[in-house]
Amino acid sequence: MKLGDFNEVRDDSERMGSQFHPASARLFNQFIEDANLFDIALGGPRFTLSDKWGSKFSTLDRFLVSEGLLAFFPHLSGLVLEKKIPDHRPIILPEHSVDYGPKTFWFFYSWFNHEGLDDVLQNSWSMAFDCDGILNPWVIFKKKLQILKSNLRVWYSSIRIGMDGKRKSLQDKIESIDAILMAGDGRANLREHRVLILKELADLDYLARVDLA
Structure with a gap:
């Protein structure tokens, strides 16, 4: 498993207020594919990094895990927490599975x-x-x-x-x-x-x- 600040984003939706470099994103995505890693989806705030002025935002922090880890922990999910340090938001990787039974539906x-x-x-x-x-x-x-x-x-x-x-x-x-x-x-x-x-x-x-x- 690889985790932390990768200093790169995967697509232009993960940057706001700063320049997106398509070539760098392609290399990063190719690395993830070649290493056979899975990018854990993050819940919470959209971005994990911001400058002190609130003018630039990026998603640089993520969890990249192997298929073997997912086999043992199939319900992993990332969660971006409230900002406690100057620039990066902390993220955690909990495993939580809840079965609420059949989905509800409208009945008027x-x-x-x-x-x-x-x-x-x-x-x-x-x-x-x-x-x-x-x-x-x-x-x-x-x-x-x-x-x-x-x-x-x-x-x-x-x-x-x-x-x-x-x-x-x-x-x-x-x-x-x-x-x-x-x-x-x-x-x-x-x-x-x-x-x-x-x-x-x-x-x-x-x-x-x-x-x-």
């Missing part, structure tokens, strides 16, 4: 107001899939969850398209009625129809507000 309360949600939930959860001899119930659960997420995405996409089309149709109807009313035709049933259309538009707006909430 307003979906209960749309037709078809119950069918999507029931059909997705009862859908057969190729277990390939899997007996672990947790693995099966995650596979079912993936199917559910995919089906919900397709279902809600069609719902949104339908809602957008319905909104456009209702707005067109309002414009047509307004044109008739402004021409002097003030029939009561036409005005009542306009009120009903506005109620439908308000219902669509309510669903959108529930999603935002």
Whole structure:
């Protein structure tokens, strides 16, 4: 493993306020490739070095590790810390692996107001899939969850398209009625129809507000 200040960057995104030398970067990248080293990604602040005026920034500090080390410590990650010395920020190399289980996904309360949600939930959860001899119930659960997420995405996409089309149709109807009313035709049933259309538009707006909430 090699670590510390290499006095060189790998690409122009690792410098700001100072000159980038493509030839030097190519040599540095070639060295990393020839030595079969892996550049550990760094979290935290973008740059590791700055001048005292805050006008020049560079990423000169890094960890370059071998494939053998990664085999023993597969969850290595670099972290740039707060600046405690005049120019360089310290960086550490912790190994930390956390399994939070399946990734969460959005589920809006307003979906209960749309037709078809119950069918999507029931059909997705009862859908057969190729277990390939899997007996672990947790693995099966995650596979079912993936199917559910995919089906919900397709279902809600069609719902949104339908809602957008319905909104456009209702707005067109309002414009047509307004044109008739402004021409002097003030029939009561036409005005009542306009009120009903506005109620439908308000219902669509309510669903959108529930999603935002």
